[in-house]
Amino acid sequence: MPSQVFTFRAMNSTFEIRIDSKYEIPYDQLTILNSETERLEQIMSRFRESSELTFLNRNIHKWNSVSDVMSHVLNRTEEKWFEMKGTFDPRVLSDLVQLGYAGSKVPQAPSQDYLFEWNNLGQVKFSTPIDLGGIGKGYTADHLSNLIERQYKNDLFGYFINAGGDMVVNGTQEDGSPWNIGVEDPIHSENDLSMALRISGEKTAICTSSVWKNKWEHNNQSVHHLINPWSHQPYQGNIVSVIALGKTCVDAEVYAKCLFIQDEQKNIAIPFLPHISINNQKEIQYSTELTPKISWFYSGFSFSDR
Incomplete structure (x- = not known):
């Protein structure tokens, strides 16, 4: 045994x-x-220049196709944001950067009253960079x-x-x-x-x-x-x-x-x-x-x- x-x-x-x-x-x-x-870290890490998340964070206000894993993680993120009444919020990335906790360089943009948008093609559009470290x-x-x-x-x-x-x-x-x-x-x-x-x-x-x-x-x-x-x-x-x-x-x-x-x-x-x-x-x-x-x-x- x-x-x-x-x-x-x-x-x-x-x-x-x-x-x-x-x-x-x-x-x-x-x-x-x-x-x-390793595969999941390459998708979700904000510290890796070549990660899928870094790409999305650098291409805010654009519709982008995402992997199945990223789609699932983003849906879980949105679900938890609603469930926790905004107490969990991945948009605190800009606050972390201002405090010196920087990862891969991404643009700064003000938060909207939503996390991100989806279209009927399954593409996502970020309004501001996000951090998936909490999930x-x-x-x-x-x-x-x-x-x-x-x-x-x-x-x-x-x-x-x-x-x-x-x-x-x-x-x-x-x-x-x-x-x-x-x-x-x-x-x-x-x-x-x-x-x-x-x-x-x-x-x-x-x-x-x-x-x-x-x-x-x-x-x-x-x-x-x-x-x-x-x-x-x-x-x-x-x-x-x-x-x-x-x-x-x-x-x-x-x-x-x-x-x-x-x-x-x-x-x-x-x-x-x-x-x-x-x-x-x-x-x-x-x-x-x-x-x-x-x-x-x-x-x-x-x-x-x-």
């Missing part, structure tokens, strides 16, 4: 995939997961999950995907035990984890978003990538980390980021997903639904459910 681990670098992150199956999977089959990740990695993790299930469905005990903080777990480990998921400690520098979860059974996506990792200096100030689309500034509240659980990584990834913005925009009501939030007062709040899954927590925090 082999347990195989496959790691590779992609999307400025380390991807780690573990598959627990009845039979050993040939290594060349596992490398397909790397190749597929692209989640989409990739979901895609790898679907590939594993299609290829090895009848032979799996379970599997684990960690796409740089966007995770998918399904089934169990080969010995039947649950997957152990650690939640990073963003407060205590001497400590690795703030709590741990035990998850098994049906597929679960777990995504983390934080303001303590992806930071840089701009005009002598520390800034981060979580932009409030109304203020056009990085989130300024007390939350430092959010972990959301959902059926897909796209759902969980977007929701985790939106909880930061909702903390500032108190009047914005967004759909509920089970989640954990950690603030700079050393407090951890978690959804009641997660209580049975918590196996350990660090005593340096105060805990409460809600």
